[in-house]
Amino acid sequence: MASSSSGTNESTSSSALPAADVQSASAATFDRVLVAIDGETDDAVGSVAVAEAARHDGRVETLSVVPMNASVDRWDMVVERREASAEAALDAVGDAAAEADVPVSKRLRYGDPVEEIVGYARRNDVDLIVLGEPSRSGLRRFLSPTSVTERVRKSVSVPVLTVPAND
Numbered sequence: 001m002a003s004s005s006s007g008t009n010e011s012t013s014s015s016a017l018p019a020a021d022v023q024s025a026s027a028a029t030f031d032r033v034l035v036a037i038d039g040e041t042d043d044a045v046g047s048v049a050v051a052e053a054a055r056h057d058g059r060v061e062t063l064s065v066v067p068m069n070a071s072v073d074r075w076d077m078v079v080e081r082r083e084a085s086a087e088a089a090l091d092a093v094g095d096a097a098a099e100a101d102v103p104v105s106k107r108l109r110y111g112d113p114v115e116e117i118v119g120y121a122r123r124n125d126v127d128l129i130v131l132g133e134p135s136r137s138g139l140r141r142f143l144s145p146t147s148v149t150e151r152v153r154k155s156v157s158v159p160v161l162t163v164p165a166n167d
Helices: 019-026 043-055 075-099 113-123 138-143 148-155
Strands: 002-004 011-014 032-037 059-067 104-111 128-133 159-164
Touching: 032 043, 032 075, 032 113, 043 059, 043 075, 043 128, 043 159, 059 075, 059 113, 075 104, 104 113, 113 128, 113 148, 128 148, 148 159
Parallel strands: 032 059, 032 128, 059 104, 128 159
Antiparallel strands: 002 011, 011 159
């Protein structure tokens, strides 16, 4: 199910939930909001997560995953760049949460982003996941027909709020 809020650039998506569960999820309290970000994530994603946590007197759990794949040349330099980018993204959400007086935790993980996001959500009993919806077209869509966002949405049983990219 996807819907857009009038006047905003937010959209919501719930993963394979029956209609009754979607209705109860929309009336639910989101005490633990997980936002998964990286250096390429639009700032609006973190802002939406902080706003949802503030609206529900909850907390933001910020997760950034440094992808680890063996096909990378100059491994150390690539990983260091990814780490620096991930840490900057975590700090940006942390700053936004501090300004809104919302408790925040920041986590940096290594591995497959989908596995890490889904695993974190399950282990930590999150109530809502906020992700960016990438704008993928042309060659990028051909080479990777499913996005991390789409794969996470299909793998969890909690509501997923997607925020489209500001292009």
